[in-house]
Amino acid sequence: MGRIGNIINRKGKQDAQRAKVFTKHARAIAVAAKDGGGDPEYNAALKTAIEKAKADNMPNDNIxxxxxxxxxxxNSESYETIVYEGYGPGGVAVIVNALTDNKNRTAGNIRYYFDKNGGNLGTxxxxxxxxxxxxxxxxxxxxxxxxxxxxxxxxxxxxxxxIVEEDGFEVITEPNDFAAVRDALKEAGYxxxxxxVKMIPQTTTELTEDGQRNAMEKLIDMLEDDDDVQDIYHNWEITE
Incomplete structure (x- = not known):
């Protein structure tokens, strides 16, 4: 199974936690709207947050x-974006983007997830x-x-x-060109x-031991289950 197939499987897994996924999207949308206004045509961050929410089938009413x-x-809630970096089991590189109103809570939780699964949070x-x-x-x-x-x-x-993969196609852009390419392809019916816009690994790390693979999967699950965590990037090469 290729990388795209793994992403499809991961999204299917998240469907079981749809309410939690919607909560994360709602937080990202609210913060983007607070920072740049409520019109997505004049707020690129909001437009991207809405597109991501719609990709996960979040209802328009929720948006x-x-x-x-x-x-x-x-709205007196104040959230800040914090990026955490570290290593998962077997030396897998991991980046976590969080949106939190309590950075001490979030930092403690994320450190626990890494420690619990044979990894370590770095600088x-x-x-x-x-x-x-x-x-x-x-x-x-x-x-x-x-x-x-x-x-x-x-x-x-x-x-x-x-890039052509076995499960589909991957279009890569510079960050500043992303919105224009996304909108053009969407308008074309794709x-x-x-x-x-993601952090894409330059090289990947393969885990050969079942224990390490299970621990890495558990680390990702625990991170995804945390309401403060918005995005998780890693260089684990998932193989069958």
């Missing part, structure tokens, strides 16, 4: 409530140099999706690279498995 909460005069910059910040759009290889047409549309819209 509208989150925007209203962010722009409401009575800022200890693994981020192993990743590149890029826009990434994933499209499943389904009937009706032409590799050549998708590649032409992506590159014409400003994509940097187009549906995305995911579309976001």
């Amino acid at each position: 509208d409530r989150a925007i209203a909460k962010g722009t409401g005069a009575g 800022s910059g200890c693994v981020s140099f192993m990743f590149d910040r890029k826009g990434q759009i994933l499209v499943a290889a389904e009937d009706g999706v032409s590799e050549e047409e998708l590649m032409d549309a992506a590159l014409e819209a400003g994509a940097e690279d187009f 549906e995305f498995i995911s579309a976001d």
